[in-house]
Amino acid sequence: MDARIIGLHHVNLTVTPAVELATKKFYGEILGFQEIPKPGESRGRGGAWYEMGGVQLHLSLEKGVNNENAKRHICLLVADLTECRQHLEQAGIEIHPDEQPMKGWPRFYICDPGGNRIEIAQDLTKR
Numbered sequence: 001m002d003a004r005i006i007g008l009h010h011v012n013l014t015v016t017p018a019v020e021l022a023t024k025k026f027y028g029e030i031l032g033f034q035e036i037p038k039p040g041e042s043r044g045r046g047g048a049w050y051e052m053g054g055v056q057l058h059l060s061l062e063k064g065v066n067n068e069n070a071k072r073h074i075c076l077l078v079a080d081l082t083e084c085r086q087h088l089e090q091a092g093i094e095i096h097p098d099e100q101p102m103k104g105w106p107r108f109y110i111c112d113p114g115g116n117r118i119e120i121a122q123d124l125t126k127r
Contacts, residue, residue, distance in 0.1 A: 014060045
């Protein structure tokens, strides 16, 4: 018998309070995530909640968190990797190349202002 998991509801990323505003701009304005209201008991904690494609991203604040150089990451699928890359470069986002390419899965990496690693990929295996 398996655990009977029926879906992925949210991912939680943490950043220090010092980069909270820059990180909110990154997810809301640059990546285009839709901010959603946090429940009442969570509102006073800072951070923000976003939703994209039925999955939520929760941005939490944590003093002393160090995300730099970590391999852990989330992956965002895009329809056109080249177009996305151009958008991010125009916004001043540093692009990190894929050091371990996978056939049919072109990708690159970026980091949010708090150092959280994000894979940006296009799935060409379903064409």
